[in-house]
Structure formats: structure tokens, C-alpha cells
Amino acid sequence: MGIREQMERIYRDIPPESIPWNHPDPPELLAEAVQTGRIKPCRAVDLGCGTGNYAVWLARQGFDVTGIDISSEAVKLAADLSARQGVSCRFVVADLLGDLKEYHAAFDLAFDWELLHHVFPKDRPRYIRNVHSLLVPHGTYVSACFNDGDTAFGGVGKYRDTPLGTTLYFSSLEELKALYTPLFDVVELRTVQIPGRPNPHVANFAWLERK
Numbered sequence: 001m002g003i004r005e006q007m008e009r010i011y012r013d014i015p016p017e018s019i020p021w022n023h024p025d026p027p028e029l030l031a032e033a034v035q036t037g038r039i040k041p042c043r044a045v046d047l048g049c050g051t052g053n054y055a056v057w058l059a060r061q062g063f064d065v066t067g068i069d070i071s072s073e074a075v076k077l078a079a080d081l082s083a084r085q086g087v088s089c090r091f092v093v094a095d096l097l098g099d100l101k102e103y104h105a106a107f108d109l110a111f112d113w114e115l116l117h118h119v120f121p122k123d124r125p126r127y128i129r130n131v132h133s134l135l136v137p138h139g140t141y142v143s144a145c146f147n148d149g150d151t152a153f154g155g156v157g158k159y160r161d162t163p164l165g166t167t168l169y170f171s172s173l174e175e176l177k178a179l180y181t182p183l184f185d186v187v188e189l190r191t192v193q194i195p196g197r198p199n200p201h202v203a204n205f206a207w208l209e210r211k
Helices: 003-013 028-035 053-060 072-084 121-134 173-180
Strands: 043-047 064-069 090-093 107-113 135-146 159-161 167-169 184-194 201-210
Touching: 003 072, 028 053, 028 135, 043 053, 053 064, 053 072, 053 107, 064 072, 072 090, 107 121, 121 135, 121 173, 135 184, 173 184, 173 201
Parallel strands: 043 064, 043 107, 064 090, 107 135
Antiparallel strands: 135 201, 159 167, 184 201
């Protein structure tokens, strides 16, 4: 089963509150950056937007937001959320490894949270090229994915299976730096602790600027 089919099944069959990565509140690092003005309202894209929680929150802070997800079920939930909250967002079903030329240089900010560990190393250069193409020159890319030193998740090694039937790839800071630097300047790259169910996780946090 491919990633699209896996995600369609998860978002169709599992209540949103039981999906491990589906948190109603924005990540603390994102919220802090917005509240302090480090990130100002702009054209933003939420990559792997899921049920739309973070996209809707950004829109409420004055951002012009597009959410992209591979799952049509997720996008339906996101559109319903924005409608219920009376917030204007665009939600698009698209493969982030596919052709995104329609959105070339369309955004000042690209954001993904707990997405990159779903993308395996062979596909990551293509993904990063797509993120690069979505941004204007010197645009900001903010990302978080699981670190290979995380012990809260369970399992060992780079590839770890989940109870949901997916497989995740756990990265080191060194390999992420090698992935990012051909196309991005690294402003910040460090490990952080992020919320998880049932326990917090060690994640790689990246703040990058498009070259």
C-alpha cells in the first residue's frame, strides 16, 4: 500500500483526535515565531496540512494560507474546519513529490511539521527541490521531523514501523544539513522536544532560507 492509500485510510477510518500527529494547537516554535514577529503575515503554504489545524491558525493570524496534502480525506476535513471557523484558506490535494509548477514561487513561507519522516531518503532531494520551487528567493522554510536519537517512539534504527501501518524514517542533523545546503542557507538546525502521544519526541528543527 502506497503512502496515498495509507493516508486515505487513516483519515477516513480513524477519528482525528486519535491520529498521533493531529494536534489542535500550533507547534510552540511556530506560534512563538509568529507572536514575536520573527514570521510576519505573508503568503504561506502548509505542506502535509492534514486536517488543517495549523493552516487555519495561521490564517487567523493574518496569513494568506494554502494547505497541501496527498489525502483527499484530510483535505475534506481541513476544508470543513476552516468553514466551521469562518476562516478563509485554500486546500489542495497534491503529491508533494509530483509536479507543483502551478505554485512556482507562490509563497514567502513553507512549513511542514512531522512530514519529512514520511519521505524516504531516495525521494528527499525531489521533495526539497519542490519546496525550493514553491518559495520566492530568500523565502523561509520551517520544518520538523523525528531525530534518529528519539527513544520515545519505540523501535531502533532509521526505519521504524508504526501501529498505524506506516513506516517512518528517523534522521540525523548531519544528513539533513547535507540535504538542505545545496538549495537553502541554514539559519537554524537543532534538536527539540515536541509533543507526542503518549510521550514527547526528539525532533530535528530546521529554519532555512531559500538561496
